[in-house]
Amino acid sequence: MVGMTHNTVAGIVLAGGRSRRMGQDKAALEYEGVTMLTRITEAIGERCAPVLVAAPEASQAYRELSAESDLQWVTDEKDGSGPLGGLVAALRAAAAAGADVAFVCATDMPLVKADLVDELLAGLTPSTDAVIAHDAQRDHPMAGVYRTSAADALAALVDAGELRMLAALDAISTRRVGVSDPNWLTNVDAPEDLHRLRVGA
Numbered sequence: 001m002v003g004m005t006h007n008t009v010a011g012i013v014l015a016g017g018r019s020r021r022m023g024q025d026k027a028a029l030e031y032e033g034v035t036m037l038t039r040i041t042e043a044i045g046e047r048c049a050p051v052l053v054a055a056p057e058a059s060q061a062y063r064e065l066s067a068e069s070d071l072q073w074v075t076d077e078k079d080g081s082g083p084l085g086g087l088v089a090a091l092r093a094a095a096a097a098g099a100d101v102a103f104v105c106a107t108d109m110p111l112v113k114a115d116l117v118d119e120l121l122a123g124l125t126p127s128t129d130a131v132i133a134h135d136a137q138r139d140h141p142m143a144g145v146y147r148t149s150a151a152d153a154l155a156a157l158v159d160a161g162e163l164r165m166l167a168a169l170d171a172i173s174t175r176r177v178g179v180s181d182p183n184w185l186t187n188v189d190a191p192e193d194l195h196r197l198r199v200g201a
């Protein structure tokens with residue numbers, strides 16, 4: 001059955017990266033006068049509760065933003081385990097908050113909309129652990145809905161040294177779906193990406 005309803009869908013923003021290509025922390029970067037983190041948490045907050053921000057304690061985002069923030073922050077269980085390690089910690093926190101499913105995105109996706117959450121949720125079946133967005137270029141594991149019950153399987157991979165998101169998704173039951181507006185999936189890694197977005201190129 002496709003199109004199940006979910007009582008509680010948490011939101012998870014992965015925000016603990018080092019932003020080396022951008023040269024400054026992407027969570028705190030402003031787009032259209034608002035920080036990326038605020039834009040995204042407000043957009044997904046229309047559908048998701050709680051909204052959790054995952055970052056290692058040592059990350060710039062955690063050190064500089066968490067104290068002043070009204071958001072719920074979840075620290076990675078192990079530093080250096082990358083987005084997958086952050087996802088595991090956040091899925092466990094979402095489960096503890098009563099959510100069976102969480103929408104997951106990166107903090108460098110300023111065009112994420114609540115409609116993306118709805119479209120991915122519509123693709124979740126009883127036997128599916130995750131539904132991720134797919135476009136003509138690639139799969140987008142950081143635009144997906146994940147069952148919180150998948151946390152242990154993903155944690156076992158992290159413990160075994162597998163930190164690649166797409167490889168991890170092959171170890172659980174994952175569906176790929178197209179979304180109606182691929183712009184939602186735009187991510188900005190470097191200053192030129194942000195420039196392109198600002199000039200609408």
Ligand SMILES: Nc1nc2c(ncn2[C@@H]2O[C@H](COP(=O)(O)OP(=O)(O)OP(=O)(O)O)[C@@H](O)[C@H]2O)c(=O)[nH]1
Nearest residue numbers: 015016017018019020021054055082083086106107
């Ligand atoms: N919680 C958590 N999030 C992470 C971690 N590493 C990356 N992310 C997030 O995952 C998303 C994708 O990260 P990347 O763009 O691949 O890496 P980055 O470190 O942010 O940027 P680069 O240093 O330029 O590679 C971003 O939203 C990051 O903030 C991590 O170790 N923990």
